[in-house]
Amino acid sequence: MEITRNGQAENIIITEASKEQDFDISELTRGENLCYRSPEEVDSQISNFLVAINERKEVIGCVGSKLYGLNMEIISLMTKKEFRGRGLGTILLQRKVEELRKWDSLNIFALTTENVAIKLFFPLGFIEVGIQLFGPKVLTDCLGCSKNRMKEGVHLCNEIAVLYQR
Numbered sequence: 812m813e814i815t816r817n818g819q820a821e822n823i824i825i826t827e828a829s830k831e832q833d834f835d836i837s838e839l840t841r842g843e844n845l846c847y848r849s850p851e852e853v854d855s856q857i858s859n860f861l862v863a864i865n866e867r868k869e870v871i872g873c874v875g876s877k878l879y880g881l882n883m884e885i886i887s888l889m890t891k892k893e894f895r896g897r898g899l900g901t902i903l904l905q906r907k908v909e910e911l912r913k914w915d916s917l918n919i920f921a922l923t924t925e926n927v928a929i930k931l932f933f934p935l936g937f938i939e940v941g942i943q944l945f946g947p948k949v950l951t952d953c954l955g956c957s958k959n960r961m962k963e964g965v966h967l968c969n970e971i972a973v974l975y976q977r
């Protein structure tokens with residue numbers, strides 16, 4: 812795909828991730844709204860990641876997936892700030908869903924904020940479902956999350972669960 816930034820068109824390639832990109836992907840997951848993935852965790856899941864690469868071979872976006880029984884979570888959907896709002900996030904998500912749809916028996920789900928659900932997930936065929944459907948995920952990844960706690964009587968997590976409708 813081509814992205815125009817500061818008046819300059821730039822070619823972006825979306826491709827399967829390789830081990831040399833572990834650290835770059837991990838750094839991207841430090842961003843807002845995401846569960847941080849260490850380079851070791853990314854490395855152990857590397858075959859489940861797609862990356863977006865610009866002409867300078869920088870990783871400017873990523874998306875991954877992680878299996879919990881028959882539930883496949885879409886994780887680490889992220890684009891660098893300076894490349895946002897140009898369709899890259901949508902294309903990464905689309906490519907990931909296309910890849911996962913092949914497995915008929917898998918439930919494809921994600922935890923995301925309402926804004927991102929409305930803009931990216933719902934248009935691709937996801938619907939909002941109860942987060943309790945994905946207990947094993949919540950019991951592992953969410954346990955260490957800084958938003959998984961109460962403050963002044965309110966639970967800080969602002970994420971909703973979305974499920975892909977086949």
Ligand SMILES: CC(C)(COP(=O)(O)OP(=O)(O)OC[C@H]1O[C@@H](n2cnc3c(N)ncnc32)[C@H](O)[C@@H]1OP(=O)(O)O)[C@@H](O)C(=O)NCCC(=O)NCCS
Nearest residue numbers: 843844888889890895896897898899900901922923926930
């Ligand atoms: C979510 C994210 C990946 C979208 O990437 P992107 O490259 O901007 O995606 P797109 O350009 O395809 O965006 C599609 C639309 O969603 C909008 N959008 C993107 N992120 C949004 C957000 N956080 N809140 C509201 N709208 C958002 C875009 O402005 C665009 O709107 P438009 O079609 O009216 O122009 C990116 O904003 C990001 O990395 N955010 C931080 C991490 C995150 O929240 N990840 C999702 C976790 S599931």
